[in-house]
Amino acid sequence: MYALADCNNFFVSCERVFRPDLAGRPVIVLSNNDGCAVSRSNEAKALGIKMGDPLFKIRPIVDRYGVAVFSSNFPLYGDMSRRVQEVLAEYAPAVEVYSIDEAFLDLNGMDVDFDAYAKQISADCWKRTSIPVSVGIAPSKTLAKIASKLCKKYPKLKGGCFLHRPEDIEKVLRSFPVEDVWGIGRRSVKKLVSMGIRTAWDYTQLGELQVRKMFNLPGYRTWRELRGVPCIGFEDVIEPKQSICVSRSFAHEITALADLSQQVANFAYSAAEKLRRQKSVCQEVAVFALTNRFRDDAPQTFGSHLTVLPNPSDDYRAIIGAALGACRSFWRSGYAYKKAGVLLGRIGQASAQVPSLFEDASELERSERLSRALDDISSAYGRGTVRFGNQGDGRIRSSCERQSPHYTTLWSDIPKVR
DNA sequence: TCTGGGGTCCTAGGACCC
DNA sequence: TCTGGGGTCCTAGGACCC
Numbered sequence: 035m036y037a038l039a040d041c042n043n044f045f046v047s048c049e050r051v052f053r054p055d056l057a058g059r060p061v062i063v064l065s066n067n068d069g070c071a072v073s074r075s076n077e078a079k080a081l082g083i084k085m086g087d088p089l090f091k092i093r094p095i096v097d098r099y100g101v102a103v104f105s106s107n108f109p110l111y112g113d114m115s116r117r118v119q120e121v122l123a124e125y126a127p128a129v130e131v132y133s134i135d136e137a138f139l140d141l142n143g144m145d146v147d148f149d150a151y152a153k154q155i156s157a158d159c160w161k162r163t164s165i166p167v168s169v170g171i172a173p174s175k176t177l178a179k180i181a182s183k184l185c186k187k188y189p190k191l192k193g194g195c196f197l198h199r200p201e202d203i204e205k206v207l208r209s210f211p212v213e214d215v216w217g218i219g220r221r222s223v224k225k226l227v228s229m230g231i232r233t234a235w236d237y238t239q240l241g242e243l244q245v246r247k248m249f250n251l252p253g254y255r256t257w258r259e260l261r262g263v264p265c266i267g268f269e270d271v272i273e274p275k276q277s278i279c280v281s282r283s284f285a286h287e288i289t290a291l292a293d294l295s296q297q298v299a300n301f302a303y304s305a306a307e308k309l310r311r312q313k314s315v316c317q318e319v320a321v322f323a324l325t326n327r328f329r330d331d332a333p334q335t336f337g338s339h340l341t342v343l344p345n346p347s348d349d350y351r352a353i354i355g356a357a358l359g360a361c362r363s364f365w366r367s368g369y370a371y372k373k374a375g376v377l378l379g380r381i382g383q384a385s386a387q388v389p390s391l392f393e394d395a396s397e398l399e400r401s402e403r404l405s406r407a408l409d410d411i412s413s414a415y416g417r418g419t420v421r422f423g424n425q426g427d428g429r430i431r432s433s434c435e436r437q438s439p440h441y442t443t444l445w446s447d448i449p450k451v452r
Numbered sequence: 453t454c455t456g457g458g459g460t461c462c463t464a465g466g467a468c469c470c
Numbered sequence: 471t472c473t474g475g476g477g478t479c480c481t482a483g484g485a486c487c488c
Contacts, residue, residue: 065456072456072488090454106456133488219486251462252486279458328455375457 035148035171035198036264037139038178039122039155041115042166042186044135045073048114049104051164052441052449060101064089067283067432068105105434109443117163125155128270138175140268152194156185160193172197175266176259179216180206180234200262207235207260217256222249234260274312274381280305281375285433287326288371294323295361296426301376302357303425306350309378310409315346315387318379319353321360326372337364345390346382350405353378354422 041047045063050056060077064070070086071078081099083092089103096103115134123129126139139155141148152169159167170181171194181197184206188195197203213223215234225248231237237245238260245257255265280301288294298321309316322338339360343352357376389395411420418428439447 067454067456069455086456088455093454136488217486221485250485275459277459281457283456326455373456 035141035144035173036175036178036268037126037141037152037155037169037171038132038175038182039118039137039139039159040168040170040179040182040186041118041135042168043073043075044115044165045104045106045111046075046078047165048107048111049102049438050075051114052438056102060099061104062096062101063104063106064436066106066434067285068434068436069283072106103436105437107437107440109440110438113442114163114165118159118165118167121159121162122155125151125158128268130268130270131272138178138268140270141171148198149194149196152181152196153192154194156193167193169194170197171195172203173262174259174264175268176216176256177203177262180210183214203262204235207238208233210234212237215256215260217252217259222253225249274314274383275308276379276381278305278308278316278378278381279375280308281322281373282430282432283373284371284431286431288374289367289369291362291365291367294365294371294374295358295424297431298323298357298361298374298376299354299422299424300426300428300430301374302354303350303421303428304430305376305378306348306353306405307409307412309353309381310348310405313384314381315348315384316353316378316381317343317346318377319343319356319360320377320379321357321364321374322377323361323364323371323374325369332370333368335366335369337366339364340379345393346380346387348384348405349401350408350422351401354424358424 046061049061049063058077059075060081061075062071062078062083063073065072068089070088071083071092072085074083074085078101081095081101083095083101095101111134119129119131119137122137122139126141128140130138130140132138148171152171155169156167159165168182168185170178170183170185172178172181177197181195184195184197185191185193197206210233212218212226212231212234215237226237231240238257240257246254258265282301284297288297302319318340320338320340322336324336325332325334327334341356341360343356347353389398408420421428441447441449
């Protein structure tokens with residue numbers, strides 16, 4: 035048996051923890067740069083606000099119904115996520131953190147009343163973190179996902195649902211839209227609709243060979259999982275990332291190489307930080323920048339350049355240097371750039387690195403000491419305390435005007451109780 | 453005016469081998 | 471006229487996830 039614990043409307047729920055006055059009110063959290071709604075309270079969903087709706091399009095609804103609007107506050111969400119994970123870890127020998135707001139629990143071999151157990155996990159999360167969590171338990175991950183969605187639909191389940199009897203599974207799948215099944219995306223839905231397949235149950239009734247042929251291995255796994263056969267592995271060990279990307283849209287379009295370079299230097303620094311945190315090195319540094327694709331009154335361009343480093347590296351200077359060189363090589367003036375990013379590729383373990391015959395060992399050592407000093411200063415005095423000259427003020431330019439305080443991660447933002 | 457960011461897995465097809 | 475058979479590795483792009 036597997037459990038899926040899914041935090042309800044997670045970002046909005048995090049904001050409400052420290053703003054109890056927002057309970058029962060429509061609330062949304064915006065994507066980076068205050069672009070789109072990415073988290074919505076039930077009240078906001080009821081007003082017709084859809085996932086990914088741009089703010090300017092829903093402005094009338096927001097104003098008319100007094101929707102509370104927040105910029106995203108990832109330090110807060112990350113910390114609340116960690117707290118929920120701490121609770122979950124007490125309920126299973128192995129936990130797979132699937133995303134910032136979801137985790138699978140491996141319950142195999144446990145001998146408990148699973149329905150009561152699911153409800154207990156949910157209640158404990160609520161009590162200790164003030165985050166509402168839906169817990170579904172089922173014989174496969176895909177069915178556990180469906181069970182957790184049932185919790186959100188039916189409050190009488192009290193946050194926990196155990197889905198295992200074949201007749202219950204059939205009943206649930208018969209009214210479960212196929213497009214809401216985990217692993218079935220938009221492209222597959224198009225095909226399925228043209229075949230008259232509308233529910234998860236219809237999908238399970240397709241022939242094995244047909245599914246295998248039309249939807250390949252991933253679709254076949256989903257088919258089996260819906261039929262109660264677990265096919266998707268449990269991955270509780272965190273593998274280092276094989277690629278690392280830091281990219282942003284800009285609040286104001288960029289028309290000067292110097293401005294773009296400064297942003298790219300900051301992206302490169304952040305990417306290198308992530309790389310170093312997972313103790314990896316990379317051999318590829320790619321940079322891209324593009325104009326605003328929604329503007330048909332301005333010329334469009336997409337520039338990118340990939341640099342192969344002479345040796346795998348986790349050195350801030352090497353990575354920023356490669357990124358800035360890439361920037362210069364694809365830069366074209368006369369365009370207004372709206373978004374850019376840095377991608378690190380061909381990632382390997384730092385410890386497995388063999389020094390090259392042609393590298394200067396003492397220079398490498400000095401460089402590593404510099405990078406390490408930057409990490410130490412950041413962790414002791416805060417990120418951005420020291421930075422490279424080409425990073426400018428060290429900030430990535432995007433709007434976040436409606437951001438809530440960093441209640442749990444900055445001493446200065448801790449809520450005061452009178 | 454205004455439209456997110458960061459990943460993984462799988463497959464087909466090209467290039468290459470004997 | 472007729473044009474083998476079997477394999478690996480790599481990459482780009484598709485599809486999917488939150």
